[in-house]
Amino acid sequence: MEEGLISVDRWAEGSQAYFLTHLHADHTQGLTSSWAKGPIFCSSLTAKLFPFKFPNFTLSLLRVLDLGSWHSLSLISPSTGSKITVQVMAIDAHHCPGAVMFLFRGEFGCLLNTGDFRWEKNSERAKLGSEMLLNALQDDVVDVLYLDNTYCNPSYEFPSREVAAQQVVDIITSHPEHDIIIGVDTLGKEDLLLHISNALNTKIWVWPERLQTMHLLGFHDIFTTKTSVTRVRAVPRYSFSIETLEGLNTMRPTIGIIPSGLPWVVKPIEGDDKLFGSLLVARYNRSKVSSKGGKQNDKMDGNLGSVKRFHKYIYSVQYSDHSCYQEIEEFIKLVHPANMKGIVSSSSCYVDPLYYFGRLCGKNQPLQGLHHQHQKKERGDRVVPVHTNSKFRSGCYSGVEKKRKKVVGRLGVHLSWVSVLRRAQRGVKLAENERSN
DNA sequence: GCGATCAGTT
DNA sequence: CACAACTGATCGC
Numbered sequence: 001m002e003e004g005l006i007s008v009d010r011w012a013e014g015s016q017a018y019f020l021t022h023l024h025a026d027h028t029q030g031l032t033s034s035w036a037k038g039p040i041f042c043s044s045l046t047a048k049l050f051p052f053k054f055p056n057f058t059l060s061l062l063r064v065l066d067l068g069s070w071h072s073l074s075l076i077s078p079s080t081g082s083k084i085t086v087q088v089m090a091i092d093a094h095h096c097p098g099a100v101m102f103l104f105r106g107e108f109g110c111l112l113n114t115g116d117f118r119w120e121k122n123s124e125r126a127k128l129g130s131e132m133l134l135n136a137l138q139d140d141v142v143d144v145l146y147l148d149n150t151y152c153n154p155s156y157e158f159p160s161r162e163v164a165a166q167q168v169v170d171i172i173t174s175h176p177e178h179d180i181i182i183g184v185d186t187l188g189k190e191d192l193l194l195h196i197s198n199a200l201n202t203k204i205w206v207w208p209e210r211l212q213t214m215h216l217l218g219f220h221d222i223f224t225t226k227t228s229v230t231r232v233r234a235v236p237r238y239s240f241s242i243e244t245l246e247g248l249n250t251m252r253p254t255i256g257i258i259p260s261g262l263p264w265v266v267k268p269i270e271g272d273d274k275l276f277g278s279l280l281v282a283r284y285n286r287s288k289v290s291s292k293g294g295k296q297n298d299k300m301d302g303n304l305g306s307v308k309r310f311h312k313y314i315y316s317v318q319y320s321d322h323s324c325y326q327e328i329e330e331f332i333k334l335v336h337p338a339n340m341k342g343i344v345s346s347s348s349c350y351v352d353p354l355y356y357f358g359r360l361c362g363k364n365q366p367l368q369g370l371h372h373q374h375q376k377k378e379r380g381d382r383v384v385p386v387h388t389n390s391k392f393r394s395g396c397y398s399g400v401e402k403k404r405k406k407v408v409g410r411l412g413v414h415l416s417w418v419s420v421l422r423r424a425q426r427g428v429k430l431a432e433n434e435r436s437n
Numbered sequence: 438g439c440g441a442t443c444a445g446t447t
Numbered sequence: 448c449a450c451a452a453c454t455g456a457t458c459g460c
Contacts, residue, residue, distance in 0.1 A: 025451095025453060026452060026453085032439080032441095033439095034440085116451090150451075153449095155449095156450095185452055186452085236453080237447060238446060238447055239447085240447065241446085241447060242447095258447085260450075261450070261451085262451095320450095321451090322450085
């Protein structure tokens with residue numbers, strides 16, 4: 001498709017410099033320990049965490065970019081073959097540890113790729129970030145903004161992480177006799193756990209690999225792998241299910257908390273009155289949720305607007321490491337790009353940020369279909385110099401979309417022993433397992 | 438055994 | 448209907 005100069009979170013052959021915004025798996029697809037396609041630029045924290053995810057990686061290929069200062073790269077222009085200079089700045093993206101945005105300047109113009117980002121207007125970090133960004137831009141115009149459009153829809157609203165973290169603390173304190181498990185990923189949401197630890201003056205259990213990560217991040221006395229010292233455990237999100245909670249509750253009273261940008265609700269499998277095969281299903285429409293058993297009798301529900309108790313044992317708290325709709329809007333207003341493009345697309349839909357925010361950068365909304373003189377489409381003549389990762393696979397696939405068959409396997413009642421054991425290993429399963437003999 | 442891709446999970 | 452991030456199975460080498 002295009003000849004490459006630089007790639008952001010994309011790992012195909014053909015670029016001269018590769019940029020990694022952060023270490024989540026959906027941004028490292030195609031990156032492996034045996035990488036040899038070129039230098040990789042990232043933040044110092046990402047570089048520190050890097051060997052943990054890619055054990056035998058040739059570390060000399062990593063290039064650390066300090067935040068907030070311009071770095072110059074000497075590259076070869078793909079079109080003319082002459083030497084050109086590209087400048088890049090990394091800026092805190094407030095997404096997960098090490099996550100940055102990249103701002104580029106070069107013969108192709110000025111480009112900003114947010115990676116995944118959260119833009120909380122009132123946080124000190126964001127104020128610093130916006131100063132850094134505005135300072136870097138000076139009078140430059142961002143020609144193309146590559147935007148984290150995960151929640152680029154007005155229905156996606158949620159509070160700041162600080163507020164959401166306090167909601168989690170409130171849930172925990174209102175269950176003084178319960179064990180607590182919180183579903184988290186391999187990186188991210190550390191601030192939430194720190195907030196809980198501080199507020200409740202307790203250590204927090206994590207699984208062994210996660211403890212290593214915590215140590216790399218510089219947290220040495222807050223997390224533990226000993227279950228006996230705390231009732232609060234952070235467990236891998238993929239091991240967190242209704243079954244798990246049901247199982248745990250046969251041993252000790254336990255509640256689960258899911259921090260997520262989306263509100264969740266249970267949808268039981270038809271004809272199955274047991275909860276074994278239940279799915280977790282997201283909804284926009286929260287009024288439906290609360291009208292139908294989502295809202296329980298807890299007195300605390302009063303102060304917790306966006307908290308949903310969607311199952312006897314499970315709470316959903318809207319703690320998100322991605323920007324909500326309004327924050328995306330604020331960010332676009334700040335940057336005021338000439339054009340923009342979303343970097344994220346879910347399996348079935350892609351929200352073009354121009355649809356909602358085209359007016360903010362003088363672009364027409366694509367669905368209006370005006371017979372307006374389009375700016376030239378620049379197909380063949382001008383090469384877009386940046387490959388950018390989209391989770392959207394369309395680029396490689398032609399026309400036919402693969403149908404994804406949804407086999408809800410035979411009531412899904414059966415849980416394989418492998419997965420039971422895995423869960424046990426990661427600490428979700430029962431205390432009996434680790435205390436036995 | 439490794440990497441890429443697909444499929445399924447929460 | 449709907450997320451991001453993750454694990455596991457399978458295939459080709």
